[in-house]
Amino acid sequence: MKFFIDSADLDAIAELADIGLVDGVTTNPSIIAKSGRDFKEVIAEICKLTPGHVSAEVIATKAEDMLAEGRELRKIADNVCVKLPLTMEGLKACNQMTKEEIPTNVTLCFSPNQALLAAKVGATYISPFIGRLDDITLDGLELIEDIRTIYDNYGFETEILAASIRNVNHVKDCALVGADVITAPPAVVKSLANHILTDKGLEGFMKDWNATGQSIL
Ligand code: E4P
Numbered sequence: 189m190k191f192f193i194d195s196a197d198l199d200a201i202a203e204l205a206d207i208g209l210v211d212g213v214t215t216n217p218s219i220i221a222k223s224g225r226d227f228k229e230v231i232a233e234i235c236k237l238t239p240g241h242v243s244a245e246v247i248a249t250k251a252e253d254m255l256a257e258g259r260e261l262r263k264i265a266d267n268v269c270v271k272l273p274l275t276m277e278g279l280k281a282c283n284q285m286t287k288e289e290i291p292t293n294v295t296l297c298f299s300p301n302q303a304l305l306a307a308k309v310g311a312t313y314i315s316p317f318i319g320r321l322d323d324i325t326l327d328g329l330e331l332i333e334d335i336r337t338i339y340d341n342y343g344f345e346t347e348i349l350a351a352s353i354r355n356v357n358h359v360k361d362c363a364l365v366g367a368d369v370i371t372a373p374p375a376v377v378k379s380l381a382n383h384i385l386t387d388k389g390l391e392g393f394m395k396d397w398n399a400t401g402q403s404i405l
Contacts, residue, residue: 189363192240192349192371196223196230200374201237212240214293214315214351214371216271217247228264235265241312243293245271246281254281262290269293269312274302279309286310293349300334307344313369318362319352328352333365356380 190211193201196219204210213234220227231244244264246257254277258270269291272278282292286309293313294306298321306314316335318328335348347368353359356379362370 189367190240190347190369191377192243192369193377194219194351194353194371194373196220196225196234197374198230198233198237201234204374204377205237209377210238210240211369212238212242212267212269212371214243214271214349216243216245216295228261231261231268232264235267239267241269241291241293242267243269243271243295243313245295246273249273249275249277251277251280251284254278255284258285258290258292271295271315272311274306279305282306282311283309295351297335298331300331300338303331303335303346303348304338307339307342307346311346313347313349315349315351315371317352318350318358319354321352322354328358329361329365332362332367336366356382 191209192212192214193204193210194214196215201210201213223230231242235242244261246254248254248257254272261270262268270285271293272282274294274296282294285292291312293315294311295315297303297314297316303314316331321328321331332350349369349371350362350367351371353370353372353376359370359380
């Protein structure tokens with residue numbers, strides 16, 4: 189399973205990349221606004237931190253304008269992936285980008301049928317938002333499972349990029365049901381390593397080791 193980082197925080201992305209936990213990055217207009225940075229500049233800097241896909245989202249609502257924006261964003265770096273909304277206009281733009289071999293991430297997916305449409309137009313990634321479904325007491329994980337079944341039934345190559353990941357259980361659940369990619373905030377990725385028994389065990393090992401008076405180096 190690939191790990192994408194859902195953030196424009198350069199330091200946090202670099203730190204995780206250094207550990208080997210960054211296969212790509214996703215952003216959205218809210219993340220860019222929160223960064224307070226110039227959109228193209230920050231995407232260019234993120235693209236230098238990973239050879240993987242970096243999703244940059246279009247703002248236009250008409251397919252022709254999305255295509256123009258997407259082609260402009262692709263000039264930033266070879267690993268820019270154009271993020272398109274799951275609307276009929278977004279699908280139309282995706283269909284054309286597929287023909288032009290431009291990588292695409294179709295976002296704001298909340299139903300299996302929406303994911304089916306994205307696969308039909310050759311999206312590189314589909315982004316089902318599981319946290320936002322959970323927020324309204326629907327089952328985000330069930331959506332990932334349904335999309336997995338549909339894509340496997342027909343051999344669609346679109347990768348399931350589980351998004352709106354809010355906690356470590358979301359990551360585990362997505363891995364269990366076969367999401368191809370998860371995108372999560374840096375804090376969630378970091379907390380995957382945490383376990384109270386790991387901390388307690390290490391503390392015990394250090395105490396016993398120190399009592400031996402030995403050193404390895
Ligand atoms: C995905 O690409 C989105 O940027 C993101 O996962 C949305 O997460 P949120 O629902 O926590 O805002």
